[in-house]
Amino acid sequence: MQDFPNKIALIHEWFNTRSSGGSEQVVHAFDGLISSLGSTADLFALVDGDSHIADSWLFNRNIKTSFIQKIPFGKNHVQKYLPLLPYAIEQFDLRDYPLIISSSHLVAKGVLTSPDQLHLSYVHTPVRYAWDQMDVYLERSFLRKIGLGPFVRWQLHHLRQWDQLSAGRVDCLLANSRFTARRISKYWGRNSEVLHPPVEVERFNWNNSRDDYYLCLCRLVPNKKVDLVIQAFNILRLPLLVVGDGPEKNYLRSLAGPTIQIMGYQSKENVEDMMQKCRAYVYAGIEDFGIAPVEAMAAGAPVIALGIGGLLDTVRCVTQNLEFSTGILFKSQKVKSLVDAVSWFEEQKLWKRMDPELINKWAQNFSLECFNKRFQNLLEKAWSEKIRESEFASTDPVAFKKFDS
Secondary structure (H helix, E strand, O other): OOOOOOEEEEEEEEEOHHHOOHHHHHHHHHHHHHHHOOOEEEEEEEEEOOOOOOOOOOOOOOEEEOHHHHOOOOOOOHHHHHHHHHHHHOOOOOOOOOEEEEEEOOOHHHOOOOOOOEEEEEEOOOOHHHOOOHHHHHHOOHHHHOOOHHHHHHHHHHHHHHHHHHHOOOOEEEEOOHHHHHHHHHHHOOOOEEOOOOOOHHHOOOOOOOOOOEEEEOOOOHHHOHHHHHHHHHHHOOOEEEEOOOOOHHHHHHHOOOOEEEEEOOOHHHHHHHHHHOOEEEEOOOEOOOHHHHHHHHOOOOEEEEOOEOHHHHOOEOOOOHHHOOEEEEOOOOHHHHHHHHHHHHHOOHHHHOOHHHHHHHHHHHOHHHHHHHHHHHHHHHHHHHHHHHHHHHHOHHHHOOOOO
16 A cells, blocks of 8 residues: 555544444454554554453553543443543544544544544444434433433533534545445535445354244344334244343343243354354344344344344345345334234245355355455555645645745
8 A cells, every 4th residue: 555654543432341342343353454554553442441351352452541541430331421522532642643543433533633644434323322313212211210301412412513523524434334324424414435344254154954933132222122023022922032231131021921032141152053043033223234133144044124224235135036135124113014024934934945055145245354355445545545635735836835025
């Protein structure tokens, strides 16, 4: 790559095993690719809870953190300090870095840079709970129940203003799906390139026999709509395993009928086994991308999911062509819509008719190798344009116009 810089800053909101997921996989991929190009990334995060863990890829890495790291409960409960996070991210001193890459789902994109620096931001989502999913998050919020709903809404109003303003600081925006790109356009008024995140598709085997249970795996939070899945399977009276942890777990247990098991957190090995044997993976939330459905397809499992959001990029719906399909996308976020989709899946015995090898092959499009190749091309293009821009500025006679005294 032309004059690729040795000093690169890699920014992420936080590193914490309590809330680790797809965005951290993206940062890991960025770090590995930068190393393969002969450079080393300096890591920045609001808080770091991972670099002391021996089996973490961040073990013994020097991660530069914000003042949130040192205040009470900041390291493990950084979200509690939401009003301070925009201010905290702006305090990082990045003057020595020609290239800044941020991985942003909240505030990371808001770091301060100069016109001579290139800032490329990979956007997992514009802040969900500040924009279109605010009411979903507040619906069962403890703060709303104790009368603080208006205060929270006021805070989110100010966060929306900062979110839109800070988006204008970024030179190049990458979106993790077409859905996220549309949200970036609507809320920030910016164009973005779509780059699907890397998924560990190589972890899974597709050629296992299918069992009779359905699987729902995700964080147990309101916007994932696991309650809708449970209500549907209470009606269907089909076996359903719900895997994951989160604040909704006890509420979901109170909803679950006799055919449903709320299994809580499961090891990586157990998750792989369940995905490789389930009849289908079921999901009813609106995802910006959705890594778990792609993992399920890598395991040869069909996906039954809401046909909105990032899953339109990843699931090939059976209604278009059974021979090349990887799942069913139902139309509305309602119990009846999901019941109808699963009932049709059962009636048609689609788990027998859909080819698990073909489903796995489709999932390979979202591999780390594909991600690295695409990101390197985008990075080379953006960096080359920045070099040309700098060369033009240095030779533009207007920029060096001398004034007689």
